[in-house]
Ligand SMILES: *[C@@H]1O[C@H](CO)[C@@H](O)[C@H](O)[C@H]1NC(C)=O
């Protein structure tokens with residue numbers, strides 16, 4: 166069932182369409198088709214209603230090249246509570262970047278939609294334009310998975326032209342928790358469908374999981390902080406010299422923090438997990454601000470005027486709250502866009518979700534043909550590359566031995582320029598690998614913002630499954 170209404174403005178053309186789905190009676194899509202950001206490709210944006218009172222907002226772009234055969238990617242920013250439109254789309258790798266203090270956007274020639282059809286989804290409820298009207302909220306990883314799965318089902322049922330394409334799910338920062346949870350949930354539902362097919366429910370063609378400077382296995386990642394912050398050889402921009410008092414303090418806090426996170430892994434209760442968060446965050450995560458550095462990128466100082474170190478993210482808030490922009494994207498006039506919603510953020514921390522071991526959800530996927538890429542910009546202190554590479558080394562699955570004994574190799578672009586390093590298992594000489602770690606040189610927490618050309622090269626090689634070493 167679908168109702169279409171065309172609404173033309175002086176300079177913005179968009180179509181409003183309302184769609185419901187027989188398998189999910191409570192779900193509905195309200196779509197518009199705008200020409201903002203990238204007028205050269207087909208795009209859709211709007212809401213998926215998950216109930217009469219809860220809606221998720223997304224902005225989708227077809228690939229600039231051969232969209233009929235391009236893979237499909239879902240992108241999720243973290244926070245929790247930070248908008249994928251604000252950061253991923255308008256600041257990192259979308260078809261356009263925010264510009265002119267938020268008055269306009271400029272084309273990004275290294276957009277990931279050069280190679281993929283891409284959905285930027287504001288999840289969970291409360292993030293970006295995604296909202297509830299009855300006060301209900303999502304504050305656990307498990308509930309994120311349920312909502313994102315439902316979104317994908319409705320999306321792929323409606324836009325069935327993308328349902329056979331390989332599906333890649335990517336997330337940054339807290340996305341390192343979301344993505345394994347969502348991907349594993351998709352995997353389990355796919356498995357059930359083999360024995361109990363349900364009309365209208367699709368098998369989602371889960372092809373790979375991509376973790377971008379993610380928080381995924383906190384014990385190993387927090388354990389690495391003193392090493393990253395203090396060892397002048399291990400990290401490219403250590404903020405502290407090893408003899409600093411803070412380094413000794415980090416070293417003293419480290420074993421307690423790790424034990425508390427391991428207790429969270431074991432008992433998985435809010436009480437135990439919250440205790441780990443309450444101890445580890447203040448004792449291990451406050452180094453960069455103390456030395457007046459941007460924790461997301463140690464090459465820079467934090468922009469004091471900005472909400473989260475980058476003034477561009479405040480420009481996004483201005484842009485997305487423009488009445489014309491809201492109208493053409495299908496958002497309600499009275500809705501207020503926040504780049505990061507701190508209430509959502511606090512909810513997840515309060516529920517003890519931060520210290521979960523989301524890496525434990527990955528081996529089952531890896532052993533069943535889902536490829537795994539974790540990448541890390543090397544100047545990020547929040548989710549540093551040492552911790553990410555280490556949990557990748559420790560993770561037990563069918564490729565574990567090969568990955569653990571793999572050596573770091575130079576990653577070069579077509580031009581011959583080396584832009585980082587990679588390690589992989591299952592790659593042979595031709596492939597990107599089944600389990601791969603990539604380090605992006607001179608990139609921060611939002612590495613594609615800092616190294617757009619390298620990031621596009623990486624994502625192209627990954628989805629085309631071609632080697633990082635050749636050019
Ligand atoms: C953005 O628009 C505002 C209001 O129209 C204007 O004052 C400001 O100068 C503009 N900024 C830029 C960089 O164009």
Ligand SMILES: *[C@@H]1O[C@H](CO)[C@@H](O)[C@H](O)[C@H]1NC(C)=O
Pocket residue numbers: 328329330331332370372
């Ligand atoms: C899923 O994607 C793969 C490529 O990764 C393709 O070969 C296959 O046909 C797709 N499967 C379905 C059920 O569409």
Ligand SMILES: *[C@@H]1O[C@H](CO)[C@@H](O)[C@H](O)[C@H]1NC(C)=O
Pocket residue numbers: 391407408409412413416
């Ligand atoms: C911190 O611990 C590491 C390894 O345990 C050690 O090499 C380093 O010297 C210690 N640093 C300080 C300042 O205590």
Ligand SMILES: *[C@@H]1O[C@H](CO)[C@@H](O)[C@H](O)[C@H]1NC(C)=O
Pocket residue numbers: 531532533534535536591596597598599630
């Ligand atoms: C490893 O990845 C390749 C694609 O390069 C895929 O064909 C294969 O099934 C994967 N192997 C396993 C064991 O999952």
